[in-house]
Amino acid sequence: MTTDIKMATEGRIARLREKFDDSELDAIIISNTENRRYFSGFKGSAGNLIISRDKAVLATDFRYTEQAGLQAPAFDVLQIRPALDWLHETLSDMGAKRIGFEADEMTVSGHERIRKALNEAAGDETTYTLIPTNGIGVGLRAVKDAQELALLTRAIEIGDKAFDDVSAQIKAGMTENEVAWEIEKSIREQGAESLSFETIVGSGPNGARPHHLAADRFIQEGEPIVIDMGCQYQGYCSDLTRTIVIGEPDAKFKEIYDITLTAQLTAIETVVAGMTGEDADMLARNVITEAGYGDNFGHSLGHGVGLEVHEGPGVGARAKGKLEDGMVFTIEPGIYLTGWGGVRIEDVVVLENGRARVISKARKVSP
Amino acid sequence: MTTDIKMATEGRIARLREKFDDSELDAIIISNTENRRYFSGFKGSAGNLIISRDKAVLATDFRYTEQAGLQAPAFDVLQIRPALDWLHETLSDMGAKRIGFEADEMTVSGHERIRKALNEAAGDETTYTLIPTNGIGVGLRAVKDAQELALLTRAIEIGDKAFDDVSAQIKAGMTENEVAWEIEKSIREQGAESLSFETIVGSGPNGARPHHLAADRFIQEGEPIVIDMGCQYQGYCSDLTRTIVIGEPDAKFKEIYDITLTAQLTAIETVVAGMTGEDADMLARNVITEAGYGDNFGHSLGHGVGLEVHEGPGVGARAKGKLEDGMVFTIEPGIYLTGWGGVRIEDVVVLENGRARVISKARKVSP
Numbered sequence: 001m002t003t004d005i006k007m008a009t010e011g012r013i014a015r016l017r018e019k020f021d022d023s024e025l026d027a028i029i030i031s032n033t034e035n036r037r038y039f040s041g042f043k044g045s046a047g048n049l050i051i052s053r054d055k056a057v058l059a060t061d062f063r064y065t066e067q068a069g070l071q072a073p074a075f076d077v078l079q080i081r082p083a084l085d086w087l088h089e090t091l092s093d094m095g096a097k098r099i100g101f102e103a104d105e106m107t108v109s110g111h112e113r114i115r116k117a118l119n120e121a122a123g124d125e126t127t128y129t130l131i132p133t134n135g136i137g138v139g140l141r142a143v144k145d146a147q148e149l150a151l152l153t154r155a156i157e158i159g160d161k162a163f164d165d166v167s168a169q170i171k172a173g174m175t176e177n178e179v180a181w182e183i184e185k186s187i188r189e190q191g192a193e194s195l196s197f198e199t200i201v202g203s204g205p206n207g208a209r210p211h212h213l214a215a216d217r218f219i220q221e222g223e224p225i226v227i228d229m230g231c232q233y234q235g236y237c238s239d240l241t242r243t244i245v246i247g248e249p250d251a252k253f254k255e256i257y258d259i260t261l262t263a264q265l266t267a268i269e270t271v272v273a274g275m276t277g278e279d280a281d282m283l284a285r286n287v288i289t290e291a292g293y294g295d296n297f298g299h300s301l302g303h304g305v306g307l308e309v310h311e312g313p314g315v316g317a318r319a320k321g322k323l324e325d326g327m328v329f330t331i332e333p334g335i336y337l338t339g340w341g342g343v344r345i346e347d348v349v350v351l352e353n354g355r356a357r358v359i360s361k362a363r364k365v366s367p
Numbered sequence: 368m369t370t371d372i373k374m375a376t377e378g379r380i381a382r383l384r385e386k387f388d389d390s391e392l393d394a395i396i397i398s399n400t401e402n403r404r405y406f407s408g409f410k411g412s413a414g415n416l417i418i419s420r421d422k423a424v425l426a427t428d429f430r431y432t433e434q435a436g437l438q439a440p441a442f443d444v445l446q447i448r449p450a451l452d453w454l455h456e457t458l459s460d461m462g463a464k465r466i467g468f469e470a471d472e473m474t475v476s477g478h479e480r481i482r483k484a485l486n487e488a489a490g491d492e493t494t495y496t497l498i499p500t501n502g503i504g505v506g507l508r509a510v511k512d513a514q515e516l517a518l519l520t521r522a523i524e525i526g527d528k529a530f531d532d533v534s535a536q537i538k539a540g541m542t543e544n545e546v547a548w549e550i551e552k553s554i555r556e557q558g559a560e561s562l563s564f565e566t567i568v569g570s571g572p573n574g575a576r577p578h579h580l581a582a583d584r585f586i587q588e589g590e591p592i593v594i595d596m597g598c599q600y601q602g603y604c605s606d607l608t609r610t611i612v613i614g615e616p617d618a619k620f621k622e623i624y625d626i627t628l629t630a631q632l633t634a635i636e637t638v639v640a641g642m643t644g645e646d647a648d649m650l651a652r653n654v655i656t657e658a659g660y661g662d663n664f665g666h667s668l669g670h671g672v673g674l675e676v677h678e679g680p681g682v683g684a685r686a687k688g689k690l691e692d693g694m695v696f697t698i699e700p701g702i703y704l705t706g707w708g709g710v711r712i713e714d715v716v717v718l719e720n721g722r723a724r725v726i727s728k729a730r731k732v733s734p
Contacts, residue, residue: 063578101475108478108499109470132475181555188548211430 005041006073008147012039012140013056013074019136020053026096027052028133029114032105034307035137037235040072049075050087052094059086084113088121091128103132135312142304142312143326149350151236152306152328153359155192156348159231159238160362162186167363172221172246176201176214179227187231196230196237196309207243207342221247224256224341226334230309237309239330241346244365253343256293256335260343261364263287263333267301268347271331273354277319284333293335302330305348325351328359372408373440375514379406379507380423380441386503387420393463394419395500396481399472401674402504404602407439416442417454419461426453451480455488458495470499509671509679510693516717518603519673519695520726522559523715526598526605527729529553534730539588539613543568543581546594554598563597563604563676574610574709588614591623591708593701597676604676606697608713611732620710623660623702627710628731630654630700634668635714638698640721644686651700660702669697672715692718695726 016028016039030036030049040049040058044067047060058075060068065079080086091099099118101111111130118128144152166182180199187195201214204223219225228241243260245253263284271280281301288297300316305328313321315329323329332346345364349356383395383406397403397416407416407425411434414427425442427435432446447453458466466485468478478497485495511519533549547566554562568581571590586592595608610627612620630651638647648668655664667683672695680688682696690696699713712731716723 103476103479104474106475107471108468108473108475109501111475112470112499132479134476184555185552188551 004147005071008145009039009041009072009074011145013051015140016051016136017053019140020100023100023131023133024098025100025131025133026098027091027094028100028136029106030102030137031110032102032137034141034235034311035102035105038137038141038307040068040075042068042072042075043235044068044071050090050094052091052096055094057090059090084117085121087114088118091118097127098129098131100131100133100136102134102137104134138312141306143324144306144328144350145326148236148306149328151234152238152348152350155196155231155233155236155238156240156359157361158187158190158192158233159229159240160360161190162231163227163229163240163242163362167227167242167244170219170225170244170246172219174219175216176203176206176219177216179219179225180214180229183227183229187229190231192231192233194232196232196239200226200228200241202226202228202342204341205339208336208338208340219246221245222250222253224249224253224343226342226344228344228346232309235307237305237307238360239305239309239346239348240360240362241332241334241344242362242364243343243345252340256337256343257365259288259291259293260333260335260345264331264345264347267331267333268349268356268358271323271349271351271356273323273325273351275323277313277315277321277323278317280323280331281316281319284331288333288335296335296337297333298336299334302332302346304329323351325354327351331356371514372438375512376406376408376439376441378512380418382507383418383503384420386507387467390467390498390500391465392467392498392500393465394458394461395467395503396473397469397504398477399469399504401508401602401678402469402472405504405508405674407435407442409435409439409442410602411435411438417457417461419458419463422461424457426457451484452488454481455485458485459489464494465496465498467498467500467503469501469504471501505679508673510691511673511695511717512693515603515673516695518601519605519715519717522563522598522600522603522605523607523726524728525554525557525559525600526596526607527727528557529598530594530596530607530609530729534594534609534611537586537592537611537613539586541586542583543570543573543586544583546586546592547581547596550594550596554596557598559598559600561599563599563606567593567595567608569593569595569709571708572706575703575705575707586613588612589617589620591616591620591710593709593711595711595713599676602674604672604674605727606672606676606713606715607727607729608699608701608711609729609731610710610712619707623704623710624732626655626658626660627700627702627712631698631712631714634698634700635716635723635725638690638716638718638723640690640692640718642690644680644682644688644690645684647690647698648683648686651698655700655702663702663704664700665703666701669699669713671696690718692721694718698723 044064050057059078207226230239267284302315304311334344336342347360411431417424426445435444570586574593597606634651669682671678701711703709714727
């Protein structure tokens with residue numbers, strides 16, 4: 001595994017270095033938690049990566065240096081104290097002057113501390129230039145490598161089993177919160193470290209609200225129940241939605257479910273690499289619009305999934321980036337009718353040889 | 368409750384406004400999650416407070432406006448879109464030009480977006496001045512009001528019961544992870560929304576490591592087991608440590624436990640308002656040092672607890688701020704012996720009438 005992670009992270013670092021030319025960077029400081037883990041393998045909650053064109057340093061404090069040495073074999077681990085004098089030493093070792101940083105991660109205070117420390121250590125204000133970068137890590141992370149795909153697949157298996165086990169036990173009279181908690185217990189007892197987001201159990205009218213989580217409402221027979229859930233396993237997130245009915249579904253449910261499922265399967269079967277996220281979104285949206293429910297599908301078709309449960313690629317209106325082989329994302333159309341409820345069906349897919357392969361295996365009810 | 372939260376948040380806002388003069392602010396933008404909740408009562412995960420000398424606006428998107436109206440009665444709720452044009456409108460309504468922001472919360476990108484949007488909307492770059500502030504919210508939050516104390520007390524009760532119930536069932540042969548999971552289940556089933564931090568169960572030698580969490584190690588009879596745990600209830604955190612033994616403790620345990628307990632009780636009984644955090648730390652540290660274990664107590668005596676599990680006031684070496692009535696903090700001395708294990712005993716106290724009142728009620732073993 002150490003060899004695997006060394007090769008995997010070396011590949012990721014190489015792809016990061018290819019981005020240096022865009023802003024003429026000599027080095028970059030990576031402080032975002034998921035990016036730090038992605039490029040290094042290090043799972044600790046504190047530390048910075050300093051990556052130049054030929055060196056890679058992981059700077060962290062005494063609590064984490066042993067762990068860092070084991071988890072981040074492609075990096076030289078540097079044990080640091082809160083004072084920032086190590087940064088100038090590291091950068092001058094690297095011969096780096098133009099230093100990129102993650103502008104959407106670093107706070108104004110953090111930036112000011114670094115700027116001051118570098119100027120003081122260098123003795124003047126012209127030695128270093130701090131250059132804001134945006135989205136480099138997230139952009140690279142959109143395409144998954146083999147090791148990531150293995151972890152994502154395991155996370156999704158855990159989520160699938162939790163859904164299959166718990167959904168088989170749901171009875172009228174249970175509350176949404178009870179169902180959510182049974183799902184969480186299953187996920188944790190299977191070895192996932194946490195939920196990837198708070199579980200949504202929307203029964204009856206609650207299913208129509210976009211940000212309903214789970215409440216003390218008693219589940220009733222015959223009404224739609226939207227369950228949207230995920231776990232995190234060794235950092236990687238699953239995300240699954242199923243809509244079920246306890247007892248007999250009525251004609252309305254069958255109609256709405258059938259349209260949603262057709263939209264979902266259409267998108268899965270017809271999405272191809274080279275389309276934009278917006279193109280993919282339209283594959284399902286057209287089906288729902290033609291059925292007369294276009295106004296009731298008020299969110300994007302999907303989103304990338306990886307170390308974060310929402311990450312690149314974008315899969316929705318205004319997502320202009322192209323979908324590529326190796327990208328992992330959700331396909332989750334829904335129809336929401338105020339006062340009645342909602343139906344949403346979501347799977348995670350990976351693009352391989354230009355087409356979508358569905359990773360999720362949780363049961364889908366046939367309406 | 369709505370009346371309570373209105374009065375409570377109005378009091379908090381008034382104390383915030385008293386800080387405006389320090390930097391000659393006309394208004395401040397609050398975006399930190401805990402500060403947003405503290406000043407407004409709003410529990411949603413997205414939104415900004417804009418507070419001027421006589422107005423208070425909560426700006427959030429369509430997902431949260433209904434909830435915001437219910438939870439934040441002291442605020443005018445403004446429904447916003449991602450574009451930032453609302454900010455200039457709000458600030459010019461307020462007649463505000465010198466605008467504070469939380470420099471330790473706002474990212475470099477976020478700051479740049481706001482700066483550009485305001486300059487464009489105002490038509491020039493001199494209308495607004497963005498002024499970095501640090502720690503205003505955290506500083507005010509260190510002193511708790513009655514409503515906060517009630518929620519903290521409930522969080523601590525839940526944690527106490529989880530410890531008492533689970534610790535009574537620990538047997539040799541259980542793993543640390545199993546104990547941690549039983550604690551988490553108890554906490555959640557009592558209605559707390561989450562853990563306040565990942566539960567620490569350090570048995571035998573594992574108890575000597577500062578950042579050990581819980582592992583698959585089997586607990587054995589006669590060894591010290593450090594359990595450090597907390598829950599979050601309606602936003603407020605508990606934090607409790609007990610050290611126990613399954614079966615008969617040996618003489619070494621009795622010696623170390625007794626010193627630690629004496630140090631803890633000494634600090635609880637002798638800390639008074641007006642001392643610095645550093646003074647308080649020394650109350651316990653002196654006892655441990657005199658017993659010959661000063662080098663084995665390698666962390667601070669405690670820390671403030673509230674909406675975050677670690678917040679103000681500081682209670683340790685170099686904490687120069689004075690402890691005041693209404694502050695809530697932990698008192699948690701420990702002794703750690705490599706290869707043997709650790710003992711730590713932690714309670715949460717509140718300063719009232721100048722003295723510490725212990726809120727935690729979980730059983731303490733007598734050695």
